[in-house]
Amino acid sequence: MNQTPETPADQSKRDFLQIVLGGASAAFLAAVLYPIFEYLKPPKQAEVEVSSVKAGKLSEIEKDSGKIIKFGSKPVILIRTANDELRAFSATCTHLDCTVQYRKDYGTIWCACHNGKYDLNGRNISGPPPRPLEEYRVVLQGDEILISKKV
Amino acid sequence: MKTFLKKMYDWVDERVELKGLVDYMGKKYVPVHRHSVWYYFGGVSLFLFIIQVVTGILLLLYYKSGEELAFESIHFIMSKVQFGWLIRSIHSWTANLFILSAMIHMFSVYFEKSYRKPREITWMTGMLMFFLLLGFGFSGYLLPWNELAFFATKVGTDIAGVVPVVGKPLMIFLRGGDDVTGATLSRFFGFHVAVLPGIFTVFLGIHLLLVQRQGMSEPLHWKEDPEQKTMPFFPNFLLRDISLWLLVLNLLAILAVFFPWELGKKADAFAPAPAGIKPEWYFLYMFQTLKFIPGKLWILDGEVLGIGLFGAAGVLWTLVPFWDLKSARGEQNRLANYLGLFAVIYIIILTIIGWLA
Amino acid sequence: MKHFSLSLIFTFLLILHLQARGQDQCFECHKNAEDNPSKLFDHDIHHQKGITCAGCHGGNSQTDDMEQAMNKKAGFIGRPQGDDISRVCASCHGSQEKMKYFGSSLPTNQWKNLQTSIHAKPALKGKEQIVQCTTCHNAHGIVSVKNPSSPVYPLNVVKTCARCHADVAFMRSYNPSLPVDQLEKYRTSVHGMRNGKGDPKTAQCASCHGSHNIRAVKDVKSNVYFSNLPGTCAKCHSNTAYMKEYKIPTDQYEKYAKSVHGIAVLQKHDPGAPACNNCHGNHGAMPPGIESISKVCGTCHALNAELFASSPHKKAFEERKLPECETCHSNHEIVAATDKLLGTAPEAVCSRCHSAVQNPNGYLAAKVMRGLIDTMENREEYAKELVDEADQKGMDISDAKFKLRDIRQARLQSRTMVHAFNEAKFEEVVDNGLKTADFVISESQSSIHEYFFRRIGLAVSTIIITILALALYAFVRRLERKKNEVNK
Numbered sequence: 001m002n003q004t005p006e007t008p009a010d011q012s013k014r015d016f017l018q019i020v021l022g023g024a025s026a027a028f029l030a031a032v033l034y035p036i037f038e039y040l041k042p043p044k045q046a047e048v049e050v051s052s053v054k055a056g057k058l059s060e061i062e063k064d065s066g067k068i069i070k071f072g073s074k075p076v077i078l079i080r081t082a083n084d085e086l087r088a089f090s091a092t093c094t095h096l097d098c099t100v101q102y103r104k105d106y107g108t109i110w111c112a113c114h115n116g117k118y119d120l121n122g123r124n125i126s127g128p129p130p131r132p133l134e135e136y137r138v139v140l141q142g143d144e145i146l147i148s149k150k151v
Numbered sequence: 152m153k154t155f156l157k158k159m160y161d162w163v164d165e166r167v168e169l170k171g172l173v174d175y176m177g178k179k180y181v182p183v184h185r186h187s188v189w190y191y192f193g194g195v196s197l198f199l200f201i202i203q204v205v206t207g208i209l210l211l212l213y214y215k216s217g218e219e220l221a222f223e224s225i226h227f228i229m230s231k232v233q234f235g236w237l238i239r240s241i242h243s244w245t246a247n248l249f250i251l252s253a254m255i256h257m258f259s260v261y262f263e264k265s266y267r268k269p270r271e272i273t274w275m276t277g278m279l280m281f282f283l284l285l286g287f288g289f290s291g292y293l294l295p296w297n298e299l300a301f302f303a304t305k306v307g308t309d310i311a312g313v314v315p316v317v318g319k320p321l322m323i324f325l326r327g328g329d330d331v332t333g334a335t336l337s338r339f340f341g342f343h344v345a346v347l348p349g350i351f352t353v354f355l356g357i358h359l360l361l362v363q364r365q366g367m368s369e370p371l372h373w374k375e376d377p378e379q380k381t382m383p384f385f386p387n388f389l390l391r392d393i394s395l396w397l398l399v400l401n402l403l404a405i406l407a408v409f410f411p412w413e414l415g416k417k418a419d420a421f422a423p424a425p426a427g428i429k430p431e432w433y434f435l436y437m438f439q440t441l442k443f444i445p446g447k448l449w450i451l452d453g454e455v456l457g458i459g460l461f462g463a464a465g466v467l468w469t470l471v472p473f474w475d476l477k478s479a480r481g482e483q484n485r486l487a488n489y490l491g492l493f494a495v496i497y498i499i500i501l502t503i504i505g506w507l508a
Numbered sequence: 509m510k511h512f513s514l515s516l517i518f519t520f521l522l523i524l525h526l527q528a529r530g531q532d533q534c535f536e537c538h539k540n541a542e543d544n545p546s547k548l549f550d551h552d553i554h555h556q557k558g559i560t561c562a563g564c565h566g567g568n569s570q571t572d573d574m575e576q577a578m579n580k581k582a583g584f585i586g587r588p589q590g591d592d593i594s595r596v597c598a599s600c601h602g603s604q605e606k607m608k609y610f611g612s613s614l615p616t617n618q619w620k621n622l623q624t625s626i627h628a629k630p631a632l633k634g635k636e637q638i639v640q641c642t643t644c645h646n647a648h649g650i651v652s653v654k655n656p657s658s659p660v661y662p663l664n665v666v667k668t669c670a671r672c673h674a675d676v677a678f679m680r681s682y683n684p685s686l687p688v689d690q691l692e693k694y695r696t697s698v699h700g701m702r703n704g705k706g707d708p709k710t711a712q713c714a715s716c717h718g719s720h721n722i723r724a725v726k727d728v729k730s731n732v733y734f735s736n737l738p739g740t741c742a743k744c745h746s747n748t749a750y751m752k753e754y755k756i757p758t759d760q761y762e763k764y765a766k767s768v769h770g771i772a773v774l775q776k777h778d779p780g781a782p783a784c785n786n787c788h789g790n791h792g793a794m795p796p797g798i799e800s801i802s803k804v805c806g807t808c809h810a811l812n813a814e815l816f817a818s819s820p821h822k823k824a825f826e827e828r829k830l831p832e833c834e835t836c837h838s839n840h841e842i843v844a845a846t847d848k849l850l851g852t853a854p855e856a857v858c859s860r861c862h863s864a865v866q867n868p869n870g871y872l873a874a875k876v877m878r879g880l881i882d883t884m885e886n887r888e889e890y891a892k893e894l895v896d897e898a899d900q901k902g903m904d905i906s907d908a909k910f911k912l913r914d915i916r917q918a919r920l921q922s923r924t925m926v927h928a929f930n931e932a933k934f935e936e937v938v939d940n941g942l943k944t945a946d947f948v949i950s951e952s953q954s955s956i957h958e959y960f961f962r963r964i965g966l967a968v969s970t971i972i973i974t975i976l977a978l979a980l981y982a983f984v985r986r987l988e989r990k991k992n993e994v995n996k
Contacts, residue, residue, distance in 0.1 A: 017982055024976035028397075031969040038233035039209055054219045070910060095780075098917045113920045115810040128808050130778040139421070144219075148419055230904040237962075382988075390984045397977035401970050408966040411902065 055088070055138075055145040066102025066109070069147060075099050076136055076147055077109060081120055088136035088147045089122045095129040109133065173385075180381035181367045181388045189259035190367060194392040195399055196256050199249040200355070202403070203287075206242040207344065214294070216340040218333030221296035222417040229414060240407035246291060248403070250284055250433045257281055261471065261491050264478040265368035271472035273361040276354045278469040283351045288431055290343040296336055301418030302428045304339075305331045310441065313454045332420070371481060429505065436498045437461055439505035468494070533572045534561035548649030557610050564588065564596045590636030594619055597641040621720035626727070632681055644668050660719070662708035666691055666700075669713045693791035700791075709750070711793075716740050732790075735773050737783040738764055760784075763841035782808065802832035809833075815927040847885065850926060851878030873931050880938045881922055887945035888915045894952035901959040908951040914944045 055061075055069045055078050064082040068075050068091055075091035079102050089109065091099050098113035108125065109118040116127035123132045139146040164170055181190060213232055215224040228235035257277065260266060266274035293304045308331065312322030327334035373379065382388055430438050440461070444453040467474075477484035538546035538561070549555050554563065562569035567584030568577050578584045588596050598619035600606045607616055618641070622628055627639035644660055651658045659668045670691040672678050679688050690713075694700035702710040716732055723730035731740045742761035744750055751758050764770040764784070772781030787796060787804050796804045806813025816822060816832060825832055836849060836857040849857050852864070852875045862870035895912055898905045918941025925937045 017979060017986070020975065021979045021983060024972060024979050027972040028976045031972050035234040035237055035965075036205075036209065039235060039238055040212070041233055043227075043231045043233065043235075075910075075913070092913075096920055097913065098920055099913065112811075113917065113924060114808075114812075124780060127810065128780055130772070130776075130780040137421070148421055226904070230906075387984050387987060390980050390987075394977040394980040394984075397973045397980070401973045401977075404966055404969055404973075408962050 055147045057143045058086075058140065058145055059143060061145070064104055064107075068099065068101070071136070071147065077102065077133075078138065078145065078147060079109070079120060082107070086138040086140065086145060087120060087122075088138045089118070089133035090136065091133075093129055094124065094131040094133065095127075100133070176363070176385040177383060179363070179366050179384035181384050182369050182373050183380040183382050184370065184373050184376060186259070186263060186370060189255075189263065190388075191392060191395055192252050192256035192259060193362070195395060196249060196252045197355075197359075198392075198396040198399060199245050199252055202245045202400075203242065203249060204348075206238050206245065207348075209238050210242055211344060216294070216337055218296065218336060221294060221336055222414070225295045225414055229411075236411055237404075237407055240410075240412045241403050243412035244403055244406045244410075246288055247432070248399070250288060253281055253284055254433075258491065258495060260368075262488065263368065263370045264475070264484070264487070265370070266472045267475070267478040268472070270361070270365060270368055273358060273365070274472055275469060276358040276361070280351060280354045280358065282465075283347055283354070285433065286347050287343060287351075288433060290339040290347065292431055293336060293339045294343060295414060296418050297415040298418050298422070298425055299415055299428065301331060301420070302424045303430050304335065305424075306428060306438075307430060307434070308335075310454065310458065313452070314458055315455060330420075371478070371483065374481070432502060432506070435505035436501035439501045439508065442508075464494075532560040532562075532569050534565070534567070534569045534577060537572065537574075545648040548646075552648055552650050553652060554650060557612075559610075563600075591640070593640040593642055593647075594622065594637075601641075618720045621718075625718075625720060625722045626724050627722060629682075638682070643672075660714070662710075662712050662714075663703060663706060665714055666694060666703065666712050690791045693789075697789070697791060697793045699793060711744060715744070732785075734779055734783045735777050737785060738770065738774065741784045760840045767840060767842045768844040769842060780808075801834055805833040811924050812927045815925065816929075819927065819929040821929050845923065847878065847881050847923070850874060850881060853878075873929070876931060877926065877934050880935065881919070881926075884915070884919050884922065884938055884941045884945070887942060887949070888912075888919060891915060891945050891948040891952070894949055894956065898952040898955040898959070901956065903955040903959055905952055905955050908948045908955070911944050911948045911951075915941050915948065917941075918944060 055067070055076075058080075061067055061078065061080045063080055063084055066077050066079040069078050069088075070076075076088050077091035077100060078086065078088045080086055089100075091101075093100050093111040093113065093116055095111065095114060095116050098111050100109050100111045100116075100118065102108075103110040106117065108120070109122070110116070111127070111129065114128050116129035117125050118129065118133050119125045121132075122135050124130065137148050139148070160169070181187070210228065213224060213228045213235065215221065225239065228239050230236075260274065260277070289304075289307060293300045308322050308325045311325060312318045314321065323329065325335070325338070326332070327338040367384070429435065437457075441454055441457045444457045446453045448456055471487065472479070475484050475487045478487065535546055535549065535555070539550070549561070560569040561567075565585060565587070566582075567579065568582050571577050576582065578586070585592075600610075601614070602616050602619050604616050607614055622639070622641070623637075625639075628637040630636070631638045644665075646659055653660050655661060656663065658664065673686075674688050674691050676688050679686055691700075694712075695704060699711045703712055718731050723733075725732050727733060728736075730736065738761055746758050746761045748758045765774055769781050769783075772778040773783050785793070786807075788794060802813050802816060813833075822832075824830075825835065837845065848855055852859050852862070852871055856874065856878070858870065858874035861867065862874055864871050891908075891912060895905060895908055898908070918937055922934060922937045922941065925934050928934070
């Protein structure tokens with residue numbers, strides 16, 4: 001439809017070309033503007049979530065408590081012990097991959113699936129878990145807690 | 152519809168005398184010859200600049216600078232914002248095509264000797280814009296705060312720090328401290344979205360104004376052409392330009408969909424540097440050269456020598472209108488041609504070596 | 509070197525002794541003196557084989573002149589000290605030739621084995637090792653292990669070991685945390701009770717721990733190291749001929765090796781999994797009673813035991829005298845529990861008691877619960893497939909992937925929750941999992957849609973842009989052509 005004729009353009013051809021030009025321009029504008037307008041629409045989740053690796057502020061985590069932190073697509077458990085030490089372990093139970101939690105009453109890391117327990121060094125001390133939890137590194141930058149993989 | 156547009160035009164014309172400008176543009180001709188194709192790269196570069204401005208502004212709406220949010224916000228743009236993946240990929244791909252197109256534009260101008268009198272200022276503003284572009288590339292690369300960018304920036308600013316006397320303060324100025332940290336990120340963000348665009352726009356204004364004012368440069372060989380064919384700038388050349396821009400846009404869309412720009416892993420200052428850290432391709436030839444220069448050359452430090460040589464070459468290149476007097480007189484300057492050829496071949500070979508290394 | 513010279517001396521002594529057979533003057537005198545060693549030595553197997561005092565003590569046993577007989581220059585060493593005690597024994601017991609000479613087919617590796625054992629660690633005083641041959645076998649009056657008066661005869665060995673191992677003060681000086689009540693516990697075990705009644709066939713200390721080569725429990729080469737233990741028990745318990753008179757099955761090991769616990773211990777060497785002793789006890793080994801099974805299993809499977817204890821089944825099992833865990837999961841051959849155990853199908857354990865006619869409530873509950881757990885499994889599978897697909901298409905779905913774990917967790921928890929045998933509680937857990945699954949499925953579905961949308965969108969816009977570019981180009985060409993005509 002866009003072939004240029006050898007002979008001088010006749011009226012109908014010109015009209016056709018103009019229609020194509022006009023239509024294509026309009027479609028082009030739509031094709032460019034649609035993504036831009038969509039982009040400008042506020043997304044479902046309105047804002048970026050705070051980083052997984054930054055585990056929040058020290059003041060936000062109580063003594064003798066634990067917190068699950070998203071580390072990539074895996075959970076990490078951050079524990080502030082009763083003696084005010086910070087520790088982080090993989091929160092994936094080594095038994096059957098459930099997510100573990102900190103139990104204040106036991107003073108251990110506990111897995112709800114089969115009652116596996118780990119001490120605060122990540123060692124499996126009771127129940128079915130066969131291996132200790134992998135430890136993560138915790139660094140304190142000011143008030144900010146930073147969790148990273150142990151090298 | 153047509154009459155309404157006409158009325159609008161007349162209304163404006165009455166006040167700011169558009170007619171003169173349109174007539175002026177209508178009088179501008181583009182020489183038609185076997186190297187005419189190179190004229191298009193200036194326009195393509197301009198188009199890519201416009202895309203960068205538009206997509207850059209769009210990214211600004213969601214991007215958050217800062218060590219803890221930069222990576223996450225890009226991830227957010229890529230996964231949560233409608234068409235965020237498209238905007239970001241286009242911005243990244245355009246950055247690369249922009250530098251490529253600007254390079255082609257620069258070399259074509261160089262080989263056509265279009266920098267000769269009276270276009271020295273056009274050439275120099277162009278060169279300055281090219282350096283600014285490299286600055287855009289370097290600063291923009293860090294903004295996603297991923298592992299590769301983090302270490303590339305570390306290496307890049309380290310190299311800057313080698314320069315005698317000014318190097319150390321320059322490095323600290325760039326990094327906003329002794330090391331690449333969140334402070335560097337904030338700084339680079341500032342450069343990328345405020346400082347560089349501001350300066351760039353000034354130069355671009357001068358550059359475009361001069362191109363319009365002085366018209367297209369006629370190459371030396373064109374003078375000898377018996378036909379001396381031309382084409383009106385408006386609308387013929389401009390419309391051809393726009394057709395090409397559309398094809399470039401097509402290319403960008405395809406690249407963005409099929410090769411979405413990767414985000415990689417979040418930067419971790421404590422992690423060991425990943426193997427095979429490389430700068431972006433447009434810095435690769437310099438990076439590779441510095442690798443080849445031995446650590447100690449005679450009494451000079453190898454790196455300092457390399458940086459010195461590149462600095463000198465850049466200055467020499469920028470000042471070509473002032474030392475290439477032959478071209479200004481309308482004579483062939485073989486030396487300039489050989490130098491240019493050497494530069495092209497050198498850059499291509501070293502880039503390939505760096506790429507394969 | 510010392511070793512070598514010692515054995516030279518003993519070889520020499522042996523030759524001397526052989527010349528003097530039947531003329532053991534040392535023994536004659538000492539016997540007349542009625543001292544204890546000579547009394548014991550009288551019925552010593554070595555004495556019966558014709559070995560004289562000089563065989564171990566050196567000197568010349570042919571002469572009755574004490575000066576001459578106990579002349580240190582003639583090789584008299586008196587009472588061997590420290591490790592030399594064992595070396596004296598080993599000079600014969602470590603040599604096949606010598607043992608053959610005396611017509612013995614005993615093994616000759618005892619000294620070597622003893623040296624690798626935990627008993628070869630240095631004693632508190634001196635450089636010698638803790639245990640010498642004489643510690644267990646005595647010095648004079650040694651008889652064959654088959655002789656009921658031997659301290660290492662199966663019925664006696666428990667007391668011999670206990671001489672040290674039940675001595676709190678003694679054990680404290682070496683390993684304060686090691687229990688000292690093994691013998692006491694042993695006497696309560698089936699093994700110990702039979703042993704006490706005079707059955708030399710049942711297991712005693714040496715049957716499991718070995719005799720000369722005893723190693724610490726944590727030593728991987730120990731017979732009682734957790735992953736070697738089932739094999740050790742099986743030495744007797746899988747021996748049909750040996751066990752015949754006891755009339756108990758001998759297929760426990762075979763079954764155990766196939767069980768989830770056996771695979772974990774024997775193949776995966778998982779120290780968290782139970783070997784025989786974790787359920788039966790070690791020194792006090794005995795099959796757990798019906799009422800205590802759930803307690804034993806509950807030491808590891810605590811949550812399941814807890815839930816079971818509060819479930820309606822608790823009472824029902826008690827009334828019918830059914831062993832708690834074992835009724836559904838069996839004992840030695842516990843295979844990994846699957847969802848198949850639940851429900852009303854013939855292979856499901858519920859259907860053994862609950863039938864549609866006799867016990868419709870339980871039958872229905874089992875049916876519903878199985879249905880729920882199957883639904884959850886299907887949904888999880890489906891969610892996984894979609895996540896994989898979206899992943900392969902290069903879409904970013906880290907959120908959905910993260911949640912995928914929660915579905916699995918809900919499924920595992922629901923399997924635990926089964927033990928409460930309470931439909932409402934069970935549904936709560938399942939609902940959680942199903943909700944998560946729905947989220948993951950819809951997330952990854954929209955990702956996959958997005959993938960196709962991008963490609964279609966690209967195709968449409970590419971076509972539009974290309975048409976526009978070509979139309980523009982055609983327009984320019986026409987302009988130029990018109991102009992050319994005008995010019996002409």
